Amino acid sequence: MPDEVGLWQVIERKARDIFHRYGFEEIKVPILEKTELFVRTIGESTDIVEKEMYTFKDRNGASLAMRPEGTASVIRAYIENGLYVRGSVQRLYTIGPMFRHERPQKGRLRQFHQMSVEVLGSDRAMTDTEVMAMAWQLLQEIGLEANLEINSLGCAACRPSFKAKLQEFIKERLEHLCEDCQRRSVTNPLRVLDCKSDHCQEQYTSAPSIIEHLCGVCSTHFDEVKEALDLLGVPYSVNPSMVRGLDYYTRTAFELITTELGAQGAIGAGGRYDGLVKQLGGPDVPGIGFAMGIERLAMLLNQKNELESPPGLDLFLVTLGGAAYKKGFHLMQMLRSLGVRVMMDHEGRSMKNQMKQANKQKARFALILGDNELKNREVALKDMLSGEQEFVELATDFQNWAAAIKTKIK
Numbered sequence: 001m002p003d004e005v006g007l008w009q010v011i012e013r014k015a016r017d018i019f020h021r022y023g024f025e026e027i028k029v030p031i032l033e034k035t036e037l038f039v040r041t042i043g044e045s046t047d048i049v050e051k052e053m054y055t056f057k058d059r060n061g062a063s064l065a066m067r068p069e070g071t072a073s074v075i076r077a078y079i080e081n082g083l084y085v086r087g088s089v090q091r092l093y094t095i096g097p098m099f100r101h102e103r104p105q106k107g108r109l110r111q112f113h114q115m116s117v118e119v120l121g122s123d124r125a126m127t128d129t130e131v132m133a134m135a136w137q138l139l140q141e142i143g144l145e146a147n148l149e150i151n152s153l154g155c156a157a158c159r160p161s162f163k164a165k166l167q168e169f170i171k172e173r174l175e176h177l178c179e180d181c182q183r184r185s186v187t188n189p190l191r192v193l194d195c196k197s198d199h200c201q202e203q204y205t206s207a208p209s210i211i212e213h214l215c216g217v218c219s220t221h222f223d224e225v226k227e228a229l230d231l232l233g234v235p236y237s238v239n240p241s242m243v244r245g246l247d248y249y250t251r252t253a254f255e256l257i258t259t260e261l262g263a264q265g266a267i268g269a270g271g272r273y274d275g276l277v278k279q280l281g282g283p284d285v286p287g288i289g290f291a292m293g294i295e296r297l298a299m300l301l302n303q304k305n306e307l308e309s310p311p312g313l314d315l316f317l318v319t320l321g322g323a324a325y326k327k328g329f330h331l332m333q334m335l336r337s338l339g340v341r342v343m344m345d346h347e348g349r350s351m352k353n354q355m356k357q358a359n360k361q362k363a364r365f366a367l368i369l370g371d372n373e374l375k376n377r378e379v380a381l382k383d384m385l386s387g388e389q390e391f392v393e394l395a396t397d398f399q400n401w402a403a404a405i406k407t408k409i410k
């Protein structure tokens with residue numbers, strides 16, 4: 001609805017402003033992709049792919065999906081358009097709708113909107129920190145608070161041995177775990193750490209920690225990320241059981257969590273995904289990114305109620321009589337082309353009702369133009385805040401007259 005869209009516009013405007021400050025360029029990617037793209041990137045045994053994707057067969061029998069997230073599509077476009085030859089590092093963002101067939105609740109929708117940001121071509125720890133600092137700054141500048149939780153998910157060298165250790169740990173407690181965890185212990189063991197059941201979480205308090213099983217390179221990378229966050233003064237906490245719901249992450253993973261939205265507290269999340277571009281048939285290019293949910297940001301802003309209401313009109317043209325109406329109509333067009341926000345009544349309402357309309361549309365000024373005024377070559381300009389009224393001479397040169405009115409009201 002228009003009221004809510006106002007909030008969205010504030011968020012998107014601020015996001016674009018900040019993304020551009022950090023050197024990102026906008027990319028627009030399609031809503032429909034081959035289903036296989038998401039299966040190969042997000043992971044076959046993730047909730048998104050197993051239960052939540054909107055997939056269908058098109059008229060040629062090809063399996064398509066409505067994108068559940070933006071990263072896979074951005075990488076597909078990056079590879080197909082050979083963006084890797086343009087420069088060594090690409091900074092891209094995209095804003096748009098995503099689709100997941102989840103159980104709808106407060107802050108969780110089946111069509112929702114993300115601002116999704118990706119850096120392709122840098123494996124440096126400073127890049128991870130820069131991306132998190134940008135997400136942090138965006139929240140700060142729109143006036144929201146969240147906790148930044150970070151973790152390292154290791155790499156192809158250290159994760160398999162951790163996974164094996166975790167699997168062993170789970171096996172010993174299998175009968176005490178929920179059905180989902182029992183299933184995941186085979187298909188996707190890391191995901192069990194993210195289980196929402198308190199009972200399962202009790203079992204995992206003594207689970208091995210991934211942070212303690214990182215290889216030397218991953219460990220140094222994580223230390224550098226933390227050090228750089230400290231340097232910038234971005235507050236964070238390390239959460240070793242945060243594993244993310246998408247399989248493509250390596251090393252740094254992070255979430256921005258608020259306690260003000262009930263169960264759906266993640267307002268943004270992301271991480272590093274080295275190896276994903278190669279896996280999709282591109283060159284061996286590392287990547288990192290995050291996405292923020294616009295609805296969740298808008299809900300938080302709405303709860304805070306701190307936003308200025310949208311601006312009203314600069315001017316409302318009140319006309320009385322046929323000749324004045326036509327003259328006013330022409331004047332309105334000229335004022336609009338000069339950048340003035342102006343409206344008038346087309347329904348032949350009385351002067352009183354037109355003034356009411358001017359108030360309703362929060363017009364700063366009203367210009368009263370009647371057939372008599374036209375004859376006397378003088379119109380009344382009313383300041384709607386002070387109630388003061390002055391008479392403005394109606395110049396023969398219509399263009400100049402519009403410009404003079406603009407100067408008076410702006």
Ligand code: HAM
Nearest residue numbers: 069071108109112266267268269270271289290291293
């Ligand atoms: P994600 O954690 O699945 O990550 O989603 C990111 C954000 O999208 C969430 O933190 C939340 O704010 C919002 N979101 C997700 N699902 C819903 C929903 N059903 N309703 C409302 N909001 C939702 C990704 O999508 C990754 N592609 C992020 C990324 C980019 N990682 C690297 N680059």
